[in-house]
Amino acid sequence: MEAEIYIQLFLSFFKIGLFGFGGGYAIISLIQHEIEVHGWMTQSEFTDIIAISQMTPGPIGINSATYVGYTASGTVLGSIIATFAIVLPSFLIMLTLVRFFFALQGNKYLEWAFLGLRPAVIGLIGAAAILLMNRDNFIDYKSFIIFLLAFLLSFTGKFHPILLILMAGVAGFVIY
């Protein structure tokens, strides 16, 4: 039974690495799905990980894999397995792509695939955002005010995400 969690972690994060097109925020959607299916953590806990990812170095995919791997299994081994599993497909795919780089450049099937993939990735990110708009993260009207302010400030592009998270943290401390 102990080994089971490690196998699940490996398979889940291998899938996330294999199908996680579009990087960063698009991967969130896949991680979210796996977390929910396996019941590894609550959505608000996952939101906290995204916030922590934004404030610490490194890609969000690696950060989530390490964090989920640790909390789901309770061991360092779990976080190693999850992190290894999300990187492994990248390894296999990139090393293959390098060999066929020039053959693939301008390949029509690849171009066509991206006609569908590019808009779909936007949908993945949209779904991730909507699924995070739940009762756990939006507990009252104040949450919506913070959301709207952060959305507007972020939309202007003048505020660094870390600054916005820090401001929201201060706001949370003051108003709750």
Next chain:
Amino acid sequence: MTEDKRKLPKKKLNHSDSGEKSGSRLYWQMFMTFVRIGSFTIGGGYAMIPLIQKEVVENKKWMDAREFIDMLAMAQSAPGVIAINTAIFIGYKMKGLKGSLVTTLGSALPSFIIILAVAMVFTNFRDNVVVEKIFRGIRPAVVALIAAPLYKMARSAGVTWKTVFIPILAVLLIWLAGVSPIWIVLAAIAGGIIYGALHARNLSKSI
């Protein structure tokens, strides 16, 4: 002139054996360079790209700017963590499989150690009243951070009124029907190829 430049990377693409003498020192350099990149790029993978370019192209001169751009396009179109894809490619280009292992390990190690430390500590502090207050404020802001760039991203992804049904359908299927995003990815690839095959003539005119 552009012809020449295009041909250049082709030869370089297979890893060179020129640095064989100073082998282990180069591996160490590669490792430390990516550890540094992984340690100082707060805010996700995209923040890492400019720093990788600065280190690898300008400072270390491990590849030229054109090669870097081509490689970046490939790293972005492949699935997975883009910064890791980039590290794998650079490592492979320099020292083959061993090189890519070194650069991948280097770039992932700092975030792994930091997040592991955070996970160990944070699980104990999550129920703390002050921490809970702070995160009650942060959570809606995080959702805003994910939602805010969508419009710009949709535009740069070339989403038009004709294709906007694709992201909308994806959202509805994931949100309301609980469909795995993996199916959305597979369907998008299949749909794109089918569409491309059916409209091949019109497409080649417009591209």
